[in-house]
Amino acid sequence: MPPPVTLKSLAAATGFSITTVSRALAGYSDVSPSTRRLILEEAERQRYEPNLLGRLLQGQRSQTIAIVMPTSGPQFPDPFFAQFVAGVGVEAAHAGFDLLLSPQDDPSELAAYRRLVTGRRADGLLLIRTRADDPRIRYLAESGVPFVSFGRTESVAHTAWIDADGVAGQKALTQHLLELGHRRIAYITPPGGLMFTRFRLQGFHEALAEAGLAADPALIIEADLSEQAGKDAASLLLERPDPPTAIVAGNDQTAIGVMHAVRARGLRVGEDVAVGGYDGIPASEHLHPPLTTVYQPIFEIGQLAARSLLALIKAQSASSLPVLVQPELLARASTMGAAYLRGGEAPD
Amino acid sequence: MPPPVTLKSLAAATGFSITTVSRALAGYSDVSPSTRRLILEEAERQRYEPNLLGRLLQGQRSQTIAIVMPTSGPQFPDPFFAQFVAGVGVEAAHAGFDLLLSPQDDPSELAAYRRLVTGRRADGLLLIRTRADDPRIRYLAESGVPFVSFGRTESVAHTAWIDADGVAGQKALTQHLLELGHRRIAYITPPGGLMFTRFRLQGFHEALAEAGLAADPALIIEADLSEQAGKDAASLLLERPDPPTAIVAGNDQTAIGVMHAVRARGLRVGEDVAVGGYDGIPASEHLHPPLTTVYQPIFEIGQLAARSLLALIKAQSASSLPVLVQPELLARASTMGAAYLRGGEAPD
DNA sequence: CAAAGCGTCCAAAACGTTTTGGATTTGAGA
């Protein structure tokens, strides 16, 4: 293991002071051209790489943004979180920032956030899965650390957030089903407390109301965002004496479970029962039948969130503007049946 | 923004020196019980969190492991990398380590690795996508930093690695096709240079050889691991005067492209042409038809890799044992056709 | 001729932590 190359060793080798070496490398003007040349040559020769820690310690900046990652449950491996992280990572990289994934066992605990904030491990934080009353946001707002949340909140007034328009998305999907003639539409809602759950439900109700209909409370079931939960919820719905003709799931994963349940009862997805998902994960297009869903550009949202956070960090104070991204309805065979295959969007 | 809580502020608040505060918190025995109690109470009250940078700079551990993440191309969002990172993250969290995703623009550049190593930002590194001659591994081995690679190499003799047995996996899949009576089996191989490409190809050849067959070079095409590349490669293969009866793709993504190409020619996947994938991503089960593939437990491999690396870091020198994980053949309808649906493994 | 300006350079401080090498006090034993 070779000895580390530092400003000190360069200073010793060139005969100048550490200060002059530092300023020569940084491009300050109070270094004579000949001195600068000598120092640059020596730095090149010894393959000098500045020690990030020394630099950061001095400047109180870590060139790092952090995301607290839930370790309980299969949250991370899901395409949703992964795509978000990827978007953030790409954008952070572009600005020369690293991305710290900090584990979090208990989602309700603030310990992980405290560690990051007071330990100065990160210059800014990204939040995900916001709640109406979110202690994390209250804490971060109070601590003054730059942060951006993916999702809105009611905890604090003026925070930077980016969100996909759940009202519009769910409304579009529901209207699509109404236009196809469905009147008994079931809705498998994500867990309560989460902000996006509320917006989605609002979009669902708005679409029905505008069509002069009221939602049947018996057709609204809460389930978590897993395939199994979707299967169970759909089974319950289909066992009713008056089963729904369409089932909307909380996300695509859940929708896959719903499709299984439908087939298990000998019914055809897209013909006997329409099924809708949410998120538009890549696999949704390749399901059998292809799944009607609402596409959210998660990767891009991650990029926007990172960009927003980096601006906050740079500005050091000014709050950045909230961003509401519009999702896109992808109508496919799981709701349109044979009409989809006859239509323009052939698989090949 | 409240003033930062440091050893200094705790020292000022309690009236002891910085040294004593540090040693009290670290649990040294040369601090009287009453003093320790006072200091711990004050630390608790002010919610002290050690500053990582200071600690790091001093020469201690960073409690962080790093993965260099490729930002070019859609590498990260793919389920493969995401699952690996998730496994690493969970295991790191269990040991109280954070996970640093360090961006890497140009995969051939060592800059990102140098930054991590010389900047002492991470106690250890994880590598992915190894090559036979891998400059990253040579550099890391030379620098003496603990690291574990997912995939083997020929660059350096004794390194810690974990890998899935590509020879066995590809061999099992090929044998499966041979047993179904296929004799003209095409193989769409991943890009050359990567270690796993070589092992997979070896498994393919071994299976054929043991059946007394030789591979037809015209049926082996190199393509990158994308859906489009699979489509293009399969189209080429199917246009031949003597088309293959089975096509094995480099991964599931590529296999999806192959399936599209098969259908585009009016052929039925699993009946007219058998299609095989690799990796066993969750979506593979829900494709139409369900995809025969070789399941690699990526999440668990991530966990094992992290555990291995953490052991290396702890031991500070001893090299950990290589681990070869056995993949599992998942035979489904894309090769077995109707036989699959009649068989035991019904979809529901 | 004194003052001011300019071009170069550098010592020292600061960031927050851990560790080294004592210093001081206390109490016991001689």
Add this chain to the structure above:
DNA sequence: TCTCAAATCCAAAACGTTTTGGACGCTTTG
């Protein structure tokens, strides 16, 4: 009373960097 060891504490150094506030010698300006 004196010595010695244990118990308790702390000043200072070290990690590598950037920044502050000059110093020094020379030239130009008033």
